Amino acid sequence: MKKTLARGLMNLLPMALSLWLFWSLFVSLDGLGIFILALVGINQHFVGAGFLLVVAIVFAVGLLFSVSPIVWLYGWIERQLMRFPLFKSVYGSIRDIASLMNREGKPNTQQTVLVKQANGGYVVGFIMTDTPPQPLLDALPEGDWVPVLFQLSYQMAGVTSLVKRDDLILVDWSFEEAMRFNLTAGISQTPSSSVVKTKS
Template identity: 80%
Template sequence: MKNTLTRGLTNLLPMVLSIWLFWSLFISLDGLGKLLLDIVGVKAAFVGAGFCLVAGLVFVAGLLFSVSPIAWVYGWIENQLMKFPLFKSVYGSIRDIASLMNRDGQPKTQKTVLVKQANGSFVVGFIMSDSAPQPLADALPEGDWVPVLFQLSYQIAGVTSLVKRDDLIFVDWSFEDAMRFNLTAGISNSKEA
């Protein structure tokens, strides 16, 4: 009975939580859109009209940001707001996370690597950039240093270390599968892994 219950929970929980998360996001955005429609005095014609309005506004914003003057004005406003330390910290973090979703035209530099430890064991890491930032490269000893992220299990956080490229063992393993392996401490093994 315990195994059957565990098997049911293991299979249903991820699906139910994922559907709940996306449904909650839909309801929240639909409510925001309905609020905007109410402000201009328009009644929502159908369920999801608010969501469609928000999605449309985001699409139009994307089009507007492709126009140089609007992007310049937004950049200027962003630079002015970045003068406030608390805003800079919060906004910078959210912008960095959002930029992970938008990789248009940028090569995927994340490569899975193994790094040998002093005791002979290996740690799975990810090259996140092809080179270390210039201030760090200037401070490091001579060599080809790259930032490697060592993801911590069951956490979004990780530790970034600078490792010589010669000390890395490149692994033909997708970033997504390797990240899933690291996040779950190896419990989640995909078929590709």
């Protein structure tokens, strides 16, 4: 009976939490949209009207940012606000995360790699970019250095280390599957995934 309950929980919990998360997001955005409708004097609406309004506003903003004057004006406002250190730290972090999520039209540079440790073991990492900041390259010894992210299990935090490209083993493994493996300490794995190691 214990195994049956555990099996039911393991199958039901992820689905329930995922549905709850998306429903909570829907309710929050719907509430925001209804608040906007109330501001303009529209008090009669159907369920989901606020959500559709928010989606329409986001879509309209996306269209506006395809116009050069709007992009220039937003960039100018952004540069002025970035003068404030606290705003710069918070906004910069959020913007970097958003840009990481939106990779449309950009080359996929998030290569999964293995890095050998002193004890002979290997750790899974990710090459996030092929162009490290110039100040770091100036401070490092001569060589082909790349920043490698080592994700910490059960949290979004990670450690970035600069590693010579010759010391890396490229892995034919998608960024999403390898990230899931790291985040869950190997508990979550795709059965059909095949990992092929190739020397760089």
